[in-house]
Amino acid sequence: MAMVSTFLTHDSGRPLTAGIIADRRHTSTPDPMDIHSLAQLARPDADACAYGKLVMLDRFGIWTFQATSGGTAARVFCGNSTAAAIASLGGSGIVRTKVHGAAALPCDVAAQIDGAAVSQTWHVPATTPEERSWHGRRVVLVPALNDYALVFGGLPAGLRPESARRELLGDDPACKLAIISGRHGDAIVEFHNANGQHGGAPQTGLATIALAARWVPWLEDCFADGMLSYPTRAGIRRARLPSTTTDTGGRIAVAMPTVSVELKPLIMEQVA
Structure with missing residues (x-):
């Protein structure tokens, strides 16, 4: 047992x-x-x-x-x-x-x-994100770690996060959604799972954005200072994106918080 x-x-x-x-x-x-x-x-x-x-x-x-x-x-x-x-x-x-x-x-x-205290470095296969236009919004689909859809500019009026997650990624509850609103440098990121909005900034969500920024130059500009803001019950907080490097095997080493x-x-x- x-x-x-x-x-x-x-x-x-x-x-x-x-x-x-x-x-x-x-x-x-x-x-x-x-x-x-x-x-x-x-x-x-x-x-x-x-x-x-x-x-x-x-x-x-x-x-x-x-x-x-x-x-x-x-x-x-x-x-x-x-x-x-x-x-x-x-x-x-x-x-x-x-x-x-x-x-x-x-x-x-x-x-x-x-x-x-535990610190971790994850070695993730190098994958190429897919850029897409969706309801007039820029979307980046990232297949590293959990499959993520990064939606820029907020959701269309009347569309719930769970509906957007399913429309972009399907019914698999492992797939996740990040909604990025605001201007460059002042962007706020909401992370959503199949069971609702995450109350903070998940490590894999931060890692996903950091990984996507390696291949999508305009996305890197959104977080030029290496930080992002996210909502919590206590108000807006800031988190640093994990550092990423290429390891000797061609994978991406991600230093988690x-x-x-x-x-x-x-x-x-x-x-x-």
Whole structure:
């Protein structure tokens, strides 16, 4: 039976992402029943920017999921969930692992554990974004990590974010939407998942914009100072885009923000 814990990541005391971790390194590989059971435990967290994340560790690496409103779970990439899984390994120093998410191939991740703090570098295959015109708006479709649609100029009147996400990317709950409004230098970015608006700026969302900016010159101009603004319950906050470099294998190395991790064990009998 898996060792199960809850996790909460935070930045300087500000809650970020909440979810569940199951450590199955010493049992069998994950199966759909395990994922379904964990999805029932992924309760909403009123304090966190994002919730409903599920993580499984096995001998093949780290598997990350998002609980859906229907009680199932979809494979996604999540920087905060991965940081929590790495922190659950204990100890300190450098950890190297594979992270399995929405894409067909996993990402190689190198992480540094320093007490409760985890910093990560993700190695992502180099992919070319697609530029498109949609309802008179510029759109950039980015197939790195989770599939993202970046919409510039806000949504058309009367169109809800979830409808826009489905129209641009389809029904897959792993696909995500970022709405960029405002002028260059003053742009505000809203991040949207299949279960609603993200309460902050997800690591994979920041990474996606940083990756897209490597190939789309006018997009880089929108964030010329390497920063973006995003709405939260406490008002507008600022975040720095991750640095990106080409590694020796031709992939893109993305330096994710450092976060702190809080872990709490769960009663084992809660998981079928």
